[in-house]
Amino acid sequence: MKRPLCPVRRAFSPWDDPGEQPLIEFRNISKRFGSFIAVDNLSLKIFKREFHALLGASGCGKTTLMRMLAGFEEPSEGRIFLEGQDLTGTPAHKRPFNMMFQSYALFPHMSAARNIAFGLEMERLPALEIKKRVWEMLSLVRLEGFAKRKPHQLSGGQRQRVALARSLVKRPKVLLLDEPLAALDKKLRENTQLELMNLQEQMRMTFLIVTHDQEEAMTVADRISVMDKGKILQNATPGEIYEQPASRFVAEFIGDINVLDGQITTKQQRNVRIFSSVLGAHLDVRYSTPAKVGDSAALAVRPEKMRLSLEKPEEPETNAIPGEVWDIAYMGDVSIYHIKVAETQTLRAIVANTSRLVERPITWDDQVWLSWDSDAGVILTR
16 A cells, blocks of 8 residues: 655655755856856755756746756856765766656657666666566556557557656656656646656655646645746745745746735734725735835735625624626636726635535626735735
8 A cells, every 4th residue: 555645745844954965956056048048046955855846937947957957958157966976077878867858758669668678778787687677667657568569559648657667767866857747638647746746755766847837836846946037036845835925926926816016004023004005995914024114015815815795794804895796717616706896906716616506696797895814915025
């Protein structure tokens, strides 16, 4: 029986231990292509057995950073260390990494077993050792009955698992995954994410994944580095990034969020009041911020933390603003309400569809109250 992942992942946090040495360290790394700066003076530590995600839009520098680690690109400045050893000048084939590409890059004329065995054959391992390792990998990815099939005889998910087995069979210290699930459909992608997490835990390996898919990063990673313009804007656990984004970019890139610009009018420890000129109202926030009275700031609230009602709520420590239902998006499990609260401001609230939808208690053009608790939002100052 497989060991459940939850207790393992919950207890895993080597980055919080000042005595823990990183497995990989990027130290002041920059990479330029002519006048274009792909990676800009970036530093990052990745720890043994960590599943780390580099997350960002196309062109943010995440793939370039991975390619430098793999040895396919050389940094313009800075150093990369593996277990304290400088990798500068070490060719790609001598680095203890394997990379799984988005295209899978399987040999079309070889069977699944031969594709997996190829790297071991190049290292001239004994035939019995190769056979043993290949069957171990086929069993691990649950493809024992597909060993003799060629790539065109396999489904997309099966090809993905062959590529994964080929990457793992050489037992690298780190597996590098470059958008490995992008070609899969949504349901298969979700199932494969869980398989990746289980494989990573079973093999007790370090995985580094590059992805632009926020849900994928939130699902598989122990920590996420959110990147933009060659820099890491925030490096934290998925929960921290979602609930405590460090900047407006991170807040808007990860999931859906409502942002109300304003100015801090009062502040007492964690009790902060912001005046929104768009709403013409004061909003209360329980959140620690270094910002001072008079500073410009934004209040950010996730749509699922907002409530809708036809009557004004009277609960203490609750923000409530009037609005009009502008649009409703029915998503099956939830409905997303777009509430116009000012001429230039629309906010979103997510309402769970907990019963069969026959008639909406709140529908288009209704005058409603949008409310949220004072500790539901965060203050963004950059």
